[in-house]
Amino acid sequence: MKAVVYTRAGGSEVLEIQQRPDPVPGPSQVRVGVRASALNRADISQRLGNYPAPPGSPPDIPGLEYSGVVDAIGPNVTMWKIGDRVMGIVGGGAHAQMLLAHEGEVMAVPRGLSMEEAAAIPEVFLTAYDAMFAQLRMSAGETLLIHAAGSGVGTAAVQMGRVAGIRTIGTSRSADKLERARNLGLNDAIVVTDDQWPERVRALTGGKGADGVLDLVGAAYLQGNLECLAQRGRLISVGLTSGASATLDMRMFMRKRLTMIGTVLRARGPDEKIPLVQDFSAGMLPLFEDGQLVPVVDSVFSFDDIRKAHDRMESNDSFGKLVLVWS
Numbered sequence: 001m002k003a004v005v006y007t008r009a010g011g012s013e014v015l016e017i018q019q020r021p022d023p024v025p026g027p028s029q030v031r032v033g034v035r036a037s038a039l040n041r042a043d044i045s046q047r048l049g050n051y052p053a054p055p056g057s058p059p060d061i062p063g064l065e066y067s068g069v070v071d072a073i074g075p076n077v078t079m080w081k082i083g084d085r086v087m088g089i090v091g092g093g094a095h096a097q098m099l100l101a102h103e104g105e106v107m108a109v110p111r112g113l114s115m116e117e118a119a120a121i122p123e124v125f126l127t128a129y130d131a132m133f134a135q136l137r138m139s140a141g142e143t144l145l146i147h148a149a150g151s152g153v154g155t156a157a158v159q160m161g162r163v164a165g166i167r168t169i170g171t172s173r174s175a176d177k178l179e180r181a182r183n184l185g186l187n188d189a190i191v192v193t194d195d196q197w198p199e200r201v202r203a204l205t206g207g208k209g210a211d212g213v214l215d216l217v218g219a220a221y222l223q224g225n226l227e228c229l230a231q232r233g234r235l236i237s238v239g240l241t242s243g244a245s246a247t248l249d250m251r252m253f254m255r256k257r258l259t260m261i262g263t264v265l266r267a268r269g270p271d272e273k274i275p276l277v278q279d280f281s282a283g284m285l286p287l288f289e290d291g292q293l294v295p296v297v298d299s300v301f302s303f304d305d306i307r308k309a310h311d312r313m314e315s316n317d318s319f320g321k322l323v324l325v326w327s
Contacts, residue, residue: 063094150177
């Protein structure tokens with residue numbers, strides 16, 4: 001099979017397409033013939049040498065999500081058969097023509113969606129679903145602040161907030177991205193041009209503050225997040241694009257009785273991923289079939305143009321997902 005390979009740490013020039021042995025499924029595993037995948041910030045971080053693959057995943061083949069067709073099954077597989085259209089997340093290796101996945105971590109491609117559209121769903125929607133509902137425990141009538149609302153996770157969170165009756169406030173440095181997020185259901189938008197966005201959040205909430213914050217930015221926004229959270233508000237850190245180290249004001253943290261949660265999806269084992277996948281499949285996948293939720297695709301690249309896809313992600317100009325296909 002062909003696979004995208006990191007030849008060393010560095011810029012997009014270190015990416016190559018090489019031949020690798022076809023994987024053979026073991027017990028409870030399916031082999032998927034990959035039709036499409038998508039690019040994530042984790043792929044960029046790993047390419048730079050900052051985010052190694054978790055144990056059990058290919059150390060030099062990137063890719064955290066896929067769509068494709070089951071083409072082989074291992075012993076004891078009961079959930080899928082050869083020919084099924086599937087999608088899902090893996091710890092790495094999705095930027096290859098074949099991959100192995102535990103049958104319990106695989107989802108059906110929603111009816112009516114193309115493989116390119118399906119490849120834009122798993123990582124961002126599962127990440128946002130887990131953060132919003134399993135961890136922040138957001139509920140109808142509450143307010144959620146979403147940083148980087150035009151990102152893949154951001155656009156997924158906006159849509160699921162809309163269908164769940166959650167008021168969403170989104171931030172971005174791009175007014176255009178926020179306007180496009182409004183078309184997905186974003187209630188209020190804040191263009192970040194300075195450090196006054198916490199005051200804007202408080203103003204939009206009548207001084208109360210947000211009940212939850214879904215933070216994809218990291219260190220630079222920590223103090224502002226504490227300032228704009230309501231009493232007993234909850235903050236979950238999902239991304240660290242602005243850095244990982246910040247000063248925490250413990251007095252405000254204690255006075256407001258805040259909750260801070262750190263999360264990562266990639267390194268979790270099957271015991272955690274399988275229940276998440278099953279819950280999401282039951283509650284959210286039907287909403288893609290009737291159009292209440294939509295995958296947001298910025299652009300589609302051939303894997304032959306993998307370097308161009310990395311460069312576009314690093315430009316920060318994209319809105320939604322960068323999808324990759326084998327031609």
